[in-house]
Amino acid sequence: MENVGWLYEFLVAKAAEISAAGSQRAAVISISLFVSLLCVCIVIGHYYEENRWLNQATIAIILKLFLYMIFFLSGLCCRLRDLYPHEQLLFIYLLPPIIFNAGFQVKKKQFFHNFGTIMLFGGSGVLISASIVTAGCKYMFPRLKLGNLQMRDYLALGTIFSATDTVATLQLLHQDETPLLYSLVFGEGVVNDATAVVLFRAVQRFEEAGLDGKAALRMIYEFVYLFSVSTVLGVVIGLIAAYVLKSLYFGKHSTDKEIALMALMAYLSYMLAELFQWSGILSVFFCGIFMSHYGWHNVSGSSKITSKHAFATFSSISESFMFLYVGTNVFNVNIWQLVDVRQSRITELCYAAGANSSREGGICLSNVRHLQLCPCVVIIWWSGIMRGAVSIALAYQQFSTSSGTMNADYATMIYSTTGVVLFTTLVVGVVTKPLIATLLPHHLRHLEPSSPKDEEANEDGSSTFLRRSSLSMLLANPTSAVHSLWRGFDDSYMRPFFGGGGPVRWEP
Amino acid sequence: MENVGWLYEFLVAKAAEISAAGSQRAAVISISLFVSLLCVCIVIGHYYEENRWLNQATIAIILKLFLYMIFFLSGLCCRLRDLYPHEQLLFIYLLPPIIFNAGFQVKKKQFFHNFGTIMLFGGSGVLISASIVTAGCKYMFPRLKLGNLQMRDYLALGTIFSATDTVATLQLLHQDETPLLYSLVFGEGVVNDATAVVLFRAVQRFEEAGLDGKAALRMIYEFVYLFSVSTVLGVVIGLIAAYVLKSLYFGKHSTDKEIALMALMAYLSYMLAELFQWSGILSVFFCGIFMSHYGWHNVSGSSKITSKHAFATFSSISESFMFLYVGTNVFNVNIWQLVDVRQSRITELCYAAGANSSREGGICLSNVRHLQLCPCVVIIWWSGIMRGAVSIALAYQQFSTSSGTMNADYATMIYSTTGVVLFTTLVVGVVTKPLIATLLPHHLRHLEPSSPKDEEANEDGSSTFLRRSSLSMLLANPTSAVHSLWRGFDDSYMRPFFGGGGPVRWEP
Structure with a gap:
């Protein structure tokens, strides 16, 4: 630890230099620091992987907190925010690879098999949580004479605190040991994020005139419209990419061009959706799936x-960088001076109420179908408490102004969001590992409540089976029936045309 | 082609929108356009790969020229330059992956075996070419009363027009068919770029006081100093990365972390060199090699x-993007109004003289050693005419000011550089394919003047052979002797410690 003093002096000297230097020099210094920090996080995180209490995310945050204090002391953070406008950095560069990778790596069979449960958790969870947070803040703030937020801000606040981050839990679950639990936690996290973002977009289009029945209907229409067009755009670009890859490289492969085309088409789907002011996150997620x-x-x-690993790596670097970058705001004096602590506490209280109710609601609704084992429910409930990258990106989108100046209400809202994200990541990150170890002892992990193997057995005869009883199946079990119908269509028409046909189905 | 009218109208509408929109919206529109264009380039380039006249780079440029005209008409380009400051974009984001990949993919055995020849071409070529361009411009401009450039600008001009771009030639040569020629063209291109950049940095440190003997000595000292420290930094970080990868992941591999660590450490070597104001390009190149x-x-x-392909893909996307981005300046009216055509023509003339002399000088010097076959010499000469990404990056570094305003001299120099780069890429790109086909018919390609197989045969007994006659070898053939000494040291000490030991030596 005797190097810390030297490091501190070096940083203070650099900070003084930055104040005088041009933007290129400041960028070089801050990037050097960030990249060094990322390397250290990866190395230390790997060493402590087997530790009972720590995981990589937690170590990263502890390291970051330590360095933020130095940043704070040296006044570096204020300079950084001038360099990179928040919204642009988060939404244009960092979020697309994270969400694309989520879609690309999802186990599609599990995901679509449990589509009903996932949509219940993801979709309804967001709606419940958003309603509670919005209603709570809308009720409390005016009564306590706190702030001067508009209806649109309250609605946005609800969606911001509804986007869960399940990455930390996923790091500790194993896809092969607990396939159902993994797919539920993963799929729910993704659907949750997507729903929150689409809802957020719908809220942004909301015109300030009080929330009556007509406005609510209008918002539901916007939500459905955005959800549909964004999904269709992502699917279409995913299919175009598949067709181009198939027709172009038949017989002669060029790995570099293939990877470049995949990455660029995915990014294009995000950017086009943003261009039309739809939801890029949903587009790029479905583009990844297709x-x-x-x-x-x-x-x-x-x-x-290469595609499998390169996209995963790119995604995890983007995510680490986003956390690193956002954390600089926690130690930003300019924001601190504006923050109203009471307002912040109430917001956090509403978040806690919303998060818990939405999980309980989701679990009650879905309980009858799949989940008889208590530990799984606890873990799903637990994983839904965390808030992450998407919350932060949305908060900046709504509450930061392009000029850099901020009013007190907006500063408080950004402060609350950052606080909740850092707190849940830190505390939940530390507790999750022992929790999973306690709830899921190794001999239990293989006991899966609903085994996908029964489904697997039907697979060979599915198309004949399908023709016989598709209507009765649709009535009895809608999700499975839709899934079977889709499988038949997929095998007969889609795969032969877009690729992926043949007897071997290896999923990435 | 009936879609073009629609596209044009769409772009004009978007351009009008951009003028009013915020910076995030403008970024979304321009990125959408760029990414679409990149995708089209890759697809069309692939279709015309077998064509006699075209290659991917040429098609990209033709497409780009077409789109630049639309950009130009719609006034998009002016807006773009406001969004992304040139120097920062080129030097911080686009150049590092290109150069790192060059170091990572170089065939080290061939590269170091022909180190002498490569250094002759690369190092001396730059010095000859830079001297001629500098002297020519310094002599002509004052006599014709053109411009008001400082000595430092003339020196910078010399180095800018000395950085060759051999990518287009390399796309058409095959590493397996003509290993010596490939390694010469490749290695020379990289050494040339690195030398030009280091020379450019040395010139930037040059203090304005006339170029007397003391100043020249000072510049040589700066050159040697920058070359050494940058190389050492790159080597040290490369070795640290190797050691970390070895000690950390022994027994349990995590692909994502490994790739992330490699990419981040490489980027760190670039950024640290820039932080100390050394040459990041040289550091990241040697970091890639190690x-x-x-x-x-x-x-x-x-x-x-994954690392092999992901780095190559990233590098080629960066390069395409750089060309796309830079080309917007060709159709920039603001620069056109400032350009002095006579001054530009003279600069281009000096470039032509410099490029040719340096090639001839290099060829004369090295002729005795390896190259008896005329076609190879012609191809090496030809490949050295092109100027590319590094020239453009250096030109912006020297001649663009952070405020965005430009004086006439600086605008002319940027205009000349861009013109030379686009012209050589277009013309040389078109002519190279038939030239190679004519000069190197298939039956000739396997006739290599100096075969590396003799060297290969010695490999097994190299360490005993080395002890017997290292001094006599050093006197007879310095490069080979140094190479053998290094091989002995490498096998005995470096590989066991840093990795890569064992009987199989598979190079990426």
Whole structure:
């Protein structure tokens, strides 16, 4: 630890230099610091992987908190925010790879098999949580004479505190040991994020005139419209990419071009959705699903390996960088001076109420179908408490102004969001590991309440089975029936045209 | 082609929107356009790969020229330059992956075996070319009463027009068919770029006081100093990365972390060199060499494949983007109004004289050693005419001011550089393919003047052979002797410690 003094002096000297230097020099210094920090996080995180209490995310945050204090002391953070406008950095560069990778890596069979449960948790959870947070803040703030927020801000606040971050839990679950639990936690996290973002977009289009029945209907229409067009755009671009990859590289493969085309088309789907002011997150998520379902089968063997790992790496670097960057605001004096602590506490209280109710609601609704084992429910409930990258990105989108100046209400809202994200990541991150170890002892992990193997057995005869009883199945069990119908259509028409046909179905 | 009218109207409408919109909206529109264009380039480039006249770079440029006209008409380009400051975009984000990939992919055995020849071409070529361009411009401009450039600008101009771009030629040569020619063209291009950049940095430190003997000595000292410290920094970080990868992941591999660590450490070497105001390009190049020589052997099989392809893809996307971005300036009216055509023509003339003399000088010097076959010499000469990404980056570094305003001299110099780069890429790009086809018919390609197989045969007994006659070898053939000494040291000490030991030596 004797190097810390030296490091501190170095940083103070650099900070003084930055104040005088041009923007390129300041960028070089801050990037050097960030990249060094990321490397240290990866290395230390790996060493403590087997530790009972720590995981990589937690170590990263502890390290970051330590460094933020130095940043804070050296006044570096204020300079950083001038360099990179928040919204642009978060929404244009960091979020797309994270969400695309989520879609690309999702286990599609599990995801669509449990589609009903996932949508219940994800979709209804967001709606419940958003309603509670919005209603709570709307009720409390005016009564306590706190702040001067508009209806649109309250609605936005609800969606911001509804986007869960399940990454930390996923790091500790194993896809092979607990496939159902993994797919529920993962799928729910993604659907939750997507729903929150689409709802947020719908709220942004909301015109300030009080929330009556007509306005509510209008918002529901916007929500459905955004959800549909964004999904369709993502699917279409994913299919185009698959077709291009298939028709172009038949017989002669070029790994570099294949990877470049996959990454660029995915990014294009995000950017086009943003261009039309739809939801880029939803587009790029579905583009990822379709690209891995069809396009991925058309590329060479090394492209398959490369795409899988390169996208995952890019996503995790983006995520670490986002946390690093956002944390600089916690130690920002300019924001501190504006923050109203009471207002912040109430917001956090509403978040806690919303998060818990939405989980309980979701669990009650879905309880009858799949989940008989108590530990799984606890883990799903637990994983839904965390808030992450999407919350922060949305908060900046709503409450930061392009000029950099801020009013006190907006500063408080950003402060609360950052606080909740850092707190849940830190505390939940530390507690999750022992919790899972206690709830899921190794001999229990293989006891899965609903095994996908029964489904697997039907697979060979599915198309004949389908023709016989599709209507009765649809009435009895809608999700499975839709899934079977889709499988038949997929095998007969989609795969032969877009790729992924043949007897072997290896999923990334 | 009936879609073009629609596209034009769409772009004009978007351009009008951009003028009014905030910076995030403008960024979304421009990124959407750029990414679409990149996708189209890749697809069309692939279709015309077998064509006699075209290659991917040429098609990209033709497409770009077409779109630049639309950009130009719609006034989009002016807006774009406000969004992204040139220097920062080029030097901080786009150049590092290009150069790192060059170091990572270089065939080290061939590269170091022909180190002498490569250094002759690369190092001396730059010095000859830079001297001629500097002297020519310094002599002509004052006599014709053109411009008001300082001595430092003339020196910078010399280095800018000395950085060759051999990518287009390399796309058409095959590493397996003509290993010597490939390694010469490749290695020379990289050494040339690195030398030009280091020379450019040395020139930037040059204090304005006339170029007397003392100043020249000072510049040589700066050159040697920058070259050494940057190389050492790159080597040290490459070795640290190799050691970390080896000690950390022994037994348990995590592909994502390995790739992230490799990419981040490489980027760190670039950024640290820039932080100390050394040459990031040289650092990241040597970091790439050492990372592929040691670190690459310590990672898992899928990391090996992923790193190889992901870095190559990232590099080629960066390069395409750089060209796309830079080309917007060709159709920039604000610069056009300032350009002095006579001054520009003279600069281009000096470039032509410099480029040719440096090639001839290099060829004369090295002729005795390796190259008896005329076609190879012609191709090396030809490949050295092109100017590319590094020239443009340096020109912006020297001649663009952070405020965005420009004086006439600086505008002319940027205009000349961009013109030379686009012209050589277009013309040389079109002519190279038939030239190589004519000069190197298939039956000739396997006739290599100096075969590396003799060297290969010695490999097994090299360490005993080395002890017997290292001094006599050093006197007879300095490069080979140094190479053998290094091989002995490498096998005995470096590989066991940093990785890459064992009987199989598979190079990326």
